[in-house]
Structure formats: C-alpha cells, structure tokens
Amino acid sequence: MADARKRLEPQSATGTVGSARIHDSAARHVAGEAVYIDDIAAPEGLLHACLGLSDIAHGRLVSLDLDAVRAAPGVVAVLTAADIPGANDISSTHRHDEPVFATQTILHHRQPLFAVVAMTREAARRAAALAKGVYDEAAPVIDVASARAAGGALVTDPLKLERGDVAAGLAASPRRLTGSMTIGGQEHFYLESQIALAIPGEEEDMHVFSSTQHPSEVQHMVAQVLGVGSHAVTVEVRRMGGGFGGKETQSNLFACVAALAARKLKRPVKLRPDRDDDMAITGKRHDFICDYEIGFDDEGRIHAVDAVYAARCGWNADLSGPVTDRALFHMDNCYFYPAVRGRSEPLLTNTVSNTAFRGFGGPQGMVGAERFIEEVAFATGLDPLEVRKRNLYGGNSAGEGIGRDLTPYHQTVEDNIAGEVIARLERSCDYRERQAAIREANAESPIVKRGIALTPVKFGISFTATWYNQAGALVHVYTDGTVMLNHGGTEMGQGLYVKVAQVVAQAFGIGLEQVKITATTTGKVPNTSATAASSGSDLNGMAALDACETIKARLVAFAAAKWNVLPADIAFLPGRVRVGAEEIGFRELVGAAYMGRVQLSATGFYATPKIHWDRKAGRGHPFYYFAYGAAAAEVAIDTLTGEYRVERVDILHDCGQSLNPAIDKGQIEGGFVQGMGWLTTEELVWDEKGRLRTHAPSTYKIPVASDRPRIFNVALLEDAPNREPTIHRSKAVGEPPLMLAISVLHALSDAVASVGGHKVCPRLDTPATPERVLAAVERVRAEAGL
Template sequence: MNKHASAEIKAARIQGGVATDQRHDSAHKHVTGTAIYIDDMPEPAGLLHGCLGLSTVAHGTIRDMDLSGVRAAPGVVDVLTGADMPASNDISPTGRHDEPVLAEGKVEFFGQPIFAVIAETREQARRACRLARVVYDEEPFIIDVWDIDRRAGKVVTPPLTLKRGDAAAAIAAAPRRLKGSMRMGGQDHFYLEGHIALAIPGEDKDVTVISSTQHPSEVQHMVAHVLGVPSHAVTVEVRRMGGGFGGKETQGNQFAAIAAVAAKKLGRAVKIRPDRDDDMTATGKRHDFVVDYEVGFDDDGNILGVDYLYAARCGFSSDLSGPVTDRALFHCDNTYYYPAVQAQSAPLYTNTVSNTAFRGFGGPQGMVGCERVIDEVAFAVGKDPLEIRKLNFYGTTDRNVTPYHQKVEDNIVHRIVAELEESSEYARRRREIAAFNASSPVIKRGLALTPLKFGISFTATHFNQAGALVHVYADGSVHLNHGGTEMGQGLYVKVAQVVAEEFQIDIDQVKITATTTGKVPNTSATAASSGSDLNGMAAQAAARAIRDRLRDFAAEKYGVPLEQIEFLPNRVRVGNQEIPFGELTQQAYMARVQLSATGFYKTPKVRWDRDKGEGHPFYYFAYGAACAEVSIDTLTGEYMVERVDILHETGRSLNRAIDLGQIEGGFIQGMGWLTTEELVWDDKGRLRTHAPSTYKIPLASDRPKVFNVTLADWPENHEPTIHRSKAVGEPPFMLAMSVLHALSDAVASVADHRVCPRLDAPATPERVLMAVERLRREAAN
C-alpha cells in the first residue's frame, strides 16, 4: 500500500455505526416474505410432526386414558405420555417441580397437554389427537381471584412484602383516607409466529433443537434435564422469532422437550407447531391482577401513606409468577414518593394455564394500580389528576427512596412531564374539552397525561450477564454472535452497530449470525429490556480485544508508537500512512495474530435481598410520559383515540429509527391490553377467547388519529451503559396508561367530575357504557 491513501478511502465514511438511523437488518425480508422462520426451513428427510392432546376438564384426576384409537390412526408413529419422558417429566423454570411436560394422573386446567401424537404429517397428528378417550373424576376449580379470599388463597410461590415506614399509622393519622379495589385483565401475546420447535437427532446423546425461544440456554437445560443428558449434548439455535413479548421466555420449553424426546426415541427429526387455538389455550399469558388499596392523604392531595395488595391469577404452577408479582410491587410507586408504604403480593393458584412473562413483566400492573390511587385522591380533593401526579413526584435531592429502599438518583420526570405538558398544549386542550363536553350531550371527550419510571435490570441478579463471540476474517469481514435473540425488536442490528463502531467499518461488513448455545454458552433470556445493554457491552468487549491486538501488531510492524495508530472509517492510520482495514487484517493473519475473541459483561451495582425486601435491584430507570385524548359515545360506550403525544427518553439512542418503532409498537400493544384485549373463561373453565375471531388485538383503525412521538434528546444515561443508551423495549408499553385515564376522564364528565369512575381494565366499550350508567345513577343520588 502506498503511504498516501487513495482519495476514495479518504472520503469514505462509516455506514451504520452507533447513533445512526439504520433499518432493521431483516426489514426488507419481512415485507417481501423472504425472512426464514422455522416453518420455512427445508424439512429434513423423514421429518415427523407432533400434536398435543389437551385435557377437557379444568381440574380432576385421570381415571382412565384409552389411547388405542390414537395409536391405530393413519400415519401415527408413536404416542408419548408423561411416563415416556426418559429422565424427568418436569420443566419448571424455577425448580419448584410443579410443571409437568405432560400431565400424569391429575390435570389442573382446561387445555393442559396430557399426551403427544407423533405422525407422518401434521394433519394426521391433529386428527389422531381427537380419538383419545379420557375419563376424569372432576374436582372443584378456581378461575378468578376476584371470587376468593385474596389474603388467604393458595399461592404458587412465596409472596413478597415491601415496607418503608409505618403505613397503617400514617393512613390512620391522615386527614383523609379512602380504600378500594381495581381489576385489570390479562393479555395473550398473539405473536405472528406461534410456538414451534424442530428437533434433529444426532449421534450418541446429541440433539439439535431449532426453537422459537427468547431463552436458548433455558431450552437447552430443560431438554437436557428431560432427556437425562449433559447440557453439552443439546444445541439450541434461534435465528429469529416472529414476535415474543415474553411469551417465549419459558413457554417454548414444553414444545422443545417433547420434540427432542420423540426425535431421540424414533431417530427421526420431529417438528411441533400447534395451531393458533391450541397455542392460545395451552400457553401462558400476562397475569391479570386485582389490586386492593388504602391511602391516606391531606386536603391538598399529598399522599401520606399507602397500603397495597397485588393479587395475581397465576395459574396452576409457579412458572415466572414469583418475579412477575415481585416486579409489580417494584412499580407500585411509578414516579411517586410515598412517605410510608406497605405493598404485598399474592401470587394465587388458579385452575388456568400458568401465566408467564409479558412485556413489562408485572411492571404495567404495578403502575396501573398506583395510578388508580392518584385518580382517587384527585377526585376526592377536586383537582386535575395531573396536579396530584406532579405534587407527589419523587424529588431530585430528597423524597427519593423507593419502597424497596433504592434511591432514585437519575430522576428527570419533572422535566419530561413539563416539556410534554407544554408541547401537547395540555392546559389549553383541557379548557377546550371542558367547553365541548358542556355543550355535547352524547359525545364526551377526555384527556390525561401520565408519566412513567421503569426499572431496568433482571431482579434475579445472576441473569444480568451476557457473552459474545466476534471473529474477524483475513479479508476484514466480521462474524458476530451473542446470547441475545431477535424477535423483531432490532437487537441484532443494534449490536452489529456497536461492533461496526469499534472497528470503524461499514455495518454491511458485520455478519449477524443465529443465536446458538454452541457458540455462546449460559446466556440470559432476551427480556427485561436488557438485550442491548447486556449483549452490546459483551460484543463491544470482544471487538475491543481484537482491535487492541491489531493496534499492537501495527505498532510493532511499522515501528510507530501506539498513540499514532487510529481507526478511521474503513481504514487505520498508522503513523503517516493509512491502510484499509481489510489489508491490515490480512497482514495480521499472516503474522499469526489472533483475530477472534469472546466478550463478557455483567451489570454492576445490582443487588437484591428478597427476604428483607431491600436492595438495589435496578441499574437505572427509564422515563417517559404520554398525553392522550379520547372521545366516547355515552349511548353505546364506543370510543376513539383522537390524539396521543409521547415524550420518551432513551439516553443516547443507539438507533433512533428502531427506538421510535419500539415506542410506537409498545404503546399500541399496551393500549390493546387496557382497552380491547379481553380473556374470557366459561363456567367449565374453558378459555373462550382463543382465536382471532374472539380475541381483539388493536386494528390499524384503532391507532390514534394523531400520533406524535418524540425522543427526549437532552438526557444521557448517568450510568456507563453501551454508548450511554437506555433500554427501550418494555417502558413504552406503560405509556398506554394515558388512554385508560383519558377514557376515565371522559366517563367522569357525565357526573361533572364529582365521582371517580373506577374504570377497570380492559376498558372495553361495554365497561365504558356500564361506568357511564353507574356514574349517572350515583350523580342523581
């Protein structure tokens, strides 16, 4: 290479580094249908298909199970029951041994898998499942936690109590106090790609499982546990998922385990892909909650003490209900300081599918409960709820200790809310809406501005770790692998941007490869909004190790000091010359320099003592606020979301385009949870909303007519996260609280805002109409 770089190289700029707007790496494949999901993969020779046989009672003992007709059905190769699991019939993710692969002897919810058919075709397996003859001795069952003693009900995992100060004494001494209860429903994940697993048997004890999972290492460990083999015998691979939202953190274990057992037993590849009805019936959902609350406050609306009980419908087993209900308590404060507080969880056993992780992981339920308390106080003292919110905010130098005794040291909620209040013209619109409602007998409008503070980190401290593997090939191209999974959220492109930034090369030189336990072991779930934080830091560490080796090599080869070596866009300045990156890597390869490295990262500062209810469970907090305006028809309960303004902070965003998409999508998904998505069980314990025909996710027509989303561009993460960015996966979901409270505000207008509507979620048109009628009756009395 000449000492002087060509004009083209000098003019080059890195394409796709950190803090640039890059499209999702698979976006063009998604819209053209060329993105390969598991069911798109070429099928191995001799592939068999599995289908699950589901129970038809909500609770009972299996007296007799005749599967002879199933076994004799056309195309059936084998039928598996719990007794056929080689080493263990348990896939409990918490080690409580309460979740069988296939139920044996006893069933605990309607739709629980009790056997699996393995057949030549998927259609044959599905048809054969219907030929089972099962006789049950039915037992009483519990479906709804509203109907039981929430303080004495059976729990699936030990409850948690958070306590600071004497809440009972503070409430008793308060000038004013009130109590109430709120219900909020669950939510189906409704991913575009349902659960699916493809198991391919290998030699000896080996098996490869291609799984639609957010937690490849857990699938690996569960499959190994069920088969009775070491983890090294099981390789789990995930290139992409068609949505996860938490529903594929633990729920994929069952499908992977059954497919792997069948594959090893029969010596043939096995795929299991349940249809949508079976998927929705047999897999866990967001926990629905009942929140009982009592609050003491003064005449101005200052909260002096509060007592919460968060009772959750957990289902028949523990799954992740312990940490989910814990996180609900961690967010029972949202952005508000309580001088005295007691909060208790009640993770209750019910004869329903075991509920599981869902975007926000209990945090949304915690916040919705506390925002109800804010509304109650506001109506009691006759003030705008926004005034009460601002009055009770955490302070910046004092009034900053949470119920779990962590200090809020990065509080920016005051500025976030002030900027949104101004940009959304909240005060002017509040006056205009009041005038409109006064002259409109049928259509009423409502307005609400709600803030959020969301803790970022796994509360299970050991999950706050990640690994990555980076190869630089001799031609300068880069191979990237890490423990995070891609479910459409843009994690892969963000981490690739981090690696491109370290080497100062164009992002198209970085090859993003499927997540696999064979390359990066002992990974954490891609959850808790930590994917970029953890895997970005791990990949950065690996890239920097290689970059430092290249710098050392160049300094030695060209006889220049290290400070005279600089990585520039697609080239490296060495002394007074510039060398293309690919040329330097070729030279390093010829000189036997190692061009591969692993990286590792563990989140600092986090600690949590659950027994004491104290610690520092979150590395930092993410903040945002949303202002929503709605209109309701008081004769039918129908409503429209007229306008939404969002201001959300992401620190120094790694990719604004991706982050904006996450905020918009998270908000709409949250709006669906709080308005249209309703889970209904009948008197036999059957889930009746188990298909798109009966379960209503938001449509394009449900989106806000005006939808303004802005990233706060002034804050940077005060903690040294990856390029000072902040998590953005889960927090925006909770911005949708503004829609629920805007609906409540519209309902309240029929009684001149004298009565708190106590509008439960989901606020379906039916519930809105019932609330309108109730308030009219109460106002008349």
C-alpha cells in the same frame, strides 16, 4: 419488489451508532423471504407431532384409552410420560411443578397428556382428537376471589415492601380512602406460534430449532427430559415472529416434546400447535386485583399507601413469583410515598400458567399507582396532572431524614427526570389549552364526550434475578475485513441484532454491511440469559463491544510493533486506521495481522454493575437505572354505547443516547399500541368449567390498524444520555413504552367523569371495553344525581 429491497438495504457507512438504520431483516420481512422455523426446508424423514390435551380443568385422570390414536392413519408413535427417559419436568423454578405430560392430576383445561407423532401434521391433529379419557372431575378454581377463598397461595413467602410507619402515616393523614381495582390479563398473540424442530444427531446429540427467548433454558430442559448432559443439546434461534415474554419459558414444552419424539424415533420431528391450542395451553399476562388504602391531604399530597396486589397465576409457579415481585417494584411509578407497604399475593388457579409478558408485572403495578393518583384527584377536586406533579420523586425532605428520593424497596432514585419529561410534553402538545377546549366542547355535546390525560412512566431496568444480568458474545474478524457477530440475545422483531451490529461496526470503523449477524446458538455462546427485562441491547451490546476491544487491542499491539509507533498513535477511524502519520484500510491491517499470526477472534462478556437485592429484607439496588417517558392521550366516547376512539396521542420517551432512533421509535409505537390493547379491548374470558373462551382471533380482539390514534406524535427525549455507562449511554426501550398507554385509560376516565361534572371517580377497571365504559357512565351519572 427488487427496487424496493435495494432502497432498504443498509448502505456503507461508519459511525453507525446513533444513526437511524433499518432493521436488518426489514426487506426480507416485507418480501416474505425471512426464514422462520416453519420455513426451513423439511429434513429427510420429517415427522410431525401434535399434543393430546385434557378435556377438564381440574380433577383426576382415571384412564386414558389411546388405542384409536395409535391405529389412526399415518400415526408413527404415541408418547406419554412413560416414554420420557429423563425427568418429566420442565418447570423453570425449584418447585418442579410443571410436568411435560400429566399423569394423574389435571390442573387446567387443555393440559397436555400425550403426543401423537405422524407422517403429516394433519394426520397427527386428527389422531390426537381420538383419545378417550375418563376423569374424576372437581370444581376448578378460576379467579382471584375463588383462589383466595380456597387458600390457594402459590408461594409461602410472598414479597412485602415496606418503608416508614404505614399505620401511623394513615392515622395521621387528614383524609383517607379505600378502594379496589381489577386489572385484566393479556394474550401475547405473537404472529408466529410456538414451534420447535428437533433433529437427532450421533449418539445423544440433538439439534433443536426453537422459537424461544431463552435458548439456554430450552437447552437445559431438553437435556433434562432426555436424560443427557447439556453439552449434547444445541438450541438455535435465528428469529422469532414475536415473543413479548410468551417465549421465555413457554417454549420449553414444545421443544422438549419435539426432541423426545426425535430421540425415540431417530428422525426429525416438528411440533407447531394450532393457534387455538397455543392460546389454550400457554400462559398470559397476569391479571390482578389491587386493594388499597391511601392517606392524603387537601393539597393532593399522598402521606401513606397500603396496597395488596393479588394475582391469578395459574396452575404452576412458572415466573409468577418474580412477576408479582416486579408489580410491587413499580407500585410507585414516578411517585414518592412517605410511608408505604406493598404486599404481593400470587394465587394458584386451574387456568393456564401465567408467565412473563412485556413489562413483567411492572405495568400492573403502575396501573395501580395511577389509580391511587386518580382517587386522590377526585377526592380533593384537583386536576389529576397537578396531583401527579405534587407527588413526584424529588423536592423537599419528607421528615425523619428521608428525602423524597427513596423507593419502597429502599433504592435511591438518582436519575429522576420525570418532572422534566412531563413539563416538556405538557408544553409541546399544548396540553392545558387542549384540556380547556375539551371542557368547553363537552359542555355543548350531550352525547359524545372527550377526555384527555397525561401520565408518566418510570421503569426499572435490570433482571431482579441478579444472576441473569450477564451476557456473552463471540466476534470473528476475517482476513478480508468482514466480521461475524454472535451473541446470546435473540431477535424477535425488536431490532436487537442490528443495534448490536451497529456497535460492532462502529468499534472497528467499518460499514454495517461488513458485519454478518448470525443466529443465536448455545453452541457458540453458552449460558445465555433470556432476551427479556428490556436488557437485550444493554447486555449483549456491551459483551460484543468487549470482544471487539480485545481484538482491537491485539491489532494495536501488532501495528505498534510492525510500524514502530506508540500504541497511543494508533486509532480506528471511520473506514480506516491511523497508524502514526499514515492511514491504512481496516482490511489491510487485518490481512497483515493474520500474516503476523495475530488471533482475530475473541469472546466478550459483560455483567451489570452496582445491582444487588435482598428479597427477604425487601431492600437493595435491583435496578441499574430507570427509563422515563410520558404520554398525553385524547379520546372521544359515545355515552349511549360506550364505544370510543383514540383521537390523538403525544409521546416523549427517554432512550438515553439512542443507539438507533428508527428502531427505538418503532418500539415505542408498537409498545404503546400493545399496551393500549391490553387496557381497552383485549379481554380474557374463562367459563365456569375453566375453559378459555377467548382462544382465537375470532373471540379475542387485539388492536387493528383502525384502532391506532388518529394523530400519533412520538419524540425521543433529546440531550439526555444515560448517567450510567451503558452501551454508548443508551437506555432500554423494549418494555417501558407499553406503560405509556396508561394515558388512554385515564383519558377514557376523564371523558366518563365529564358526564358527572368531574365530581365522581369513574374507577374504570381494565380492560376498559365499551361495555365497561358504558357501565361507568351510568354509574357516574347515578352517583352525581343526574
């Protein structure tokens, strides 16, 4: 293992941006040496907390008998809402609708009611099960249909995007159709569960180690619950074992309970829920029902779209408003609709509060968009890829002075390269030749049918909450030439830390090993934004570069004075600094600058330019740029069982000028597989009582190694730097690749359609489990008269 670790260690090199460097913790991950919160050496006097949870999904808590809990072996304390010195509220919105502990009204099964603090985790878990609750149970609202019937609107002002005269566009369309699609949710299934370790300090001080994507929000929530100022709370995150959006707001509960117990008992407290409890308590990807009406012509060109995206949001607002907004922002994917109206319908249900998940509503919007294309393709008898091409942004004017480059939210698509990406992938993967071969093979194969599809991605990059598009950084240069880097981004395995370190190393012309990446902490960089919206490298890379440039400017001014040269004659080169006609080492320059009393530390800041958004008007420029990609998937299905294999996937993805191709390819591969799981095998099931039945690995199926595509080709789009001045002209890569997996859904649809001679639209809902595939096969056969 030592030899393997040595081979994986970063080697001294400069010009690191754009080079394929390994993840900074890769060797430690493989060796099991990477320290997560549960690996931190137990502080003296550590106690363990466990949440006590409700037994019903909806109703009133009549009484709660905790005597047996308090008397259980090893129990130190039992905490309820009455023990909270500040606010019993951890909601991330102005609605204040998420209590730490429920007091009377129960709104979802396994809602936290109290916490047990004990000497051991096992003792706390056993004690929590001894609570006796008496409830006045009511019928729960579980799904979109029942929420609609109950009038369970989550917000009074759901988003509506509209451009053009939709009614006239539909009326004038040569052909029209209506339909509905069910789009399933998804469990985050991060490998490291939610966890927090709270250590009390002097007076009101509290140090919280939290597995969170949003340290500043955890800081504010802990302060709010404890009734202290944010300056008394420090939140630290070295790394997470996965997040995927599930640790953007959902970490608040666990951090606040641990801190509450630590404050009351004046001892360190850790809270790590069991996996079943984690899955039962925390929110998921929103599932949607998309109802649509489409106007189009015989050439497959869409004239008008009217769609409603209704979402199961759960028992409180959380981030459901912004998530359903972003679904509408992506209801176009890569396609121009001459007249369009999209409406969101976020609905309250007695289920866990659904939350951020990689793509943040965008994937659901795009799945709907690709269904629109598929419907038109089958209605006209045209090839789906041809219909996609005919409806891409760009091309001739659409009339009334509107070009084919205006989104439903009235942002002009200035960087449209979707057609180019599709064309390149279509050629490189021999799409047409393989499609013809598949059709021939299917004609000779009565049981196993193959399918192929190529789908594109256009994903907007920026937080639509404009104020989140900012970041800070702190950079120290030491007298030996080494550098300490800290910024507001969090590392959850995606390689953010190493990317930003590469930016800093290149800025100073030093080796990557000279840059120390330190844990994210609110005590060093305040008021951080969540590491989300694919913006981690964009924001924190620019903030770190800003700090470096400040230090470099000071060094240049010092060197110019000391060596009597012009500032223009000083340049930072790989491994050295040119000062006039001479070259010196970076360490030598830094040492001299210190002796000359030059400040070698700086903060940096970045705010994304150009973006603005008027939600009420449904207009603006919410995205700084778009990331593009395309994937071609080939599958084989067994028409007797509905089982299937993903035989081959070819991906061409747009990362702009990649900061680190190795990290980016890993993100593309992982994102694709996660998206494939969402669309095929990962199914959330609640029973009629509102109990989540898929609450463990035994009942919830994520993709495993054998589910991967047999052939998996991933390439980055070359010679396509970002037209916007992002960090080294790169593009975000966290979320966009997940939507490439839509190609698998449509390849399955193509295979199903083959049993009916491609005459009937399969209308596959997601997840397209083998059961759903088999049902679709039977329906297509019946409708085709076979």
